[in-house]
Amino acid sequence: MNDPPDLRNDDDSAAWRELTASDSDFFDRDTSTILSDFGWSLDHSSDHPRNLSDLAPTTTKTHPSSTSSCSSSVLVAVTEVSTPTTNPSATSSSSDDPADNSAAKTPPETPLKEKKKAQKRIRQPRFAFMTKSDVDNLEDGYRWRKYGQKAVKNSPFPRSYYRCTNSRCTVKKRVERSSEDPSIVITTYEGQHCHQTIGFPRGGILTAHDPHSFTSHHHLPPPLPNPYYYQELLHQLHRDNNTPSPRLLQSTTEDAPTISNPSEEGLLGDIVPQTMRNP
DNA sequence: CGTGTTTGACCAGCGC
DNA sequence: GCGCTGGTCAAACACG
Secondary structure (H helix, E strand, O other): OOOOHHHHHOOOOOOOEEOOOOOOHHHHOOHHHHHHHHOOOOOOOOOOOOOHHHHOOOOOOOOOOOOOOOOOOEEEEEEOOOOOOOOOOOOOOOOOOHHHHHHHOOOOHHHHHHHHHHHOOOOOOEEEEEEEOOOOOOOOOOOEEEEEEEEOOOOOOEEEEEEEOOOOOOOEEEEEEOOOOOOEEEEEEEOOOOOOOOOOOOOOOOOOOOOOOOOOOOOOOOOOOOHHHHHHHHHHHHHHOOOOOOOOEEEOOOOOOOOOOOOOOOHHHHHOOHHHHOO
16 A cells, blocks of 8 residues: 555645546646746756656666665656635745735734734645655755654654745745655645746756766755656656556545555556565 | 754644 | 644754
8 A cells, every 4th residue: 555644634625636638638738837837947048957868867667677765766746726815925925025024923913813814724736746765855956944844643754844945935845754665755845936946056956968867876866856857757658658547646635645556557657666566 | 144954832724 | 612633933953
């Protein structure tokens, strides 16, 4: 069984299901549209690798044996959640603005409570990635500041909460390890970046043309894939497989977190190495 | 000194 | 209504 607790428990307004062929239309849209939906820049002069082969040269699809702790095995879950109007990031009015902060930190309780009330239940579109890696915080081109950590029910591993360090950006991500397979890191992104990546600060800019950029560095996992990555992945798998329904995963309801059913074959079977499916 | 992490407390939502 | 849980805050701390 592979039942990431995160993907079930977290999505109070959305849960996860496998994408059907029709769902894949989401990914068949124009790339820039998809990216803009999630705030990922498509600046062709940016430092982000953009080709699947560049991003994940060791995609387990073709390298099922690459089951090292830093392999780029990835499962994807996508969730789109309605975003009420008061979302600071959605309106790009950034709650991190000094003015906003002063309001939020105002001692009087009523404004604070009202503000919190206005902001509650705000959910951004989410991506969840399952990445086989021995490091928790995967490089994705953005800088993150940890703002919390919680023990997760039914999991021995804590969940970490990160926020984009860009003061105008309210994108968050959660990182936790799968209780089923500790080598699997479940990363959930929420929100849209309102800025571009900063490259890969700690390792320098990864060169997209070096097919060994990810595989030869056991301590450097692949940059965390962005939606573009998965669209490419999807398309490539579509071409290579006769898979009728790509198993990208999308959240729809709270209690249907079928982020993965690793025992199933098909696309997922290609994405997830056998050893990962059967620990 | 600036930036990021740790960690306990707090709050809201949800199920019973 | 109550308790549980997830998510966030914020002060203290660590580090370069």
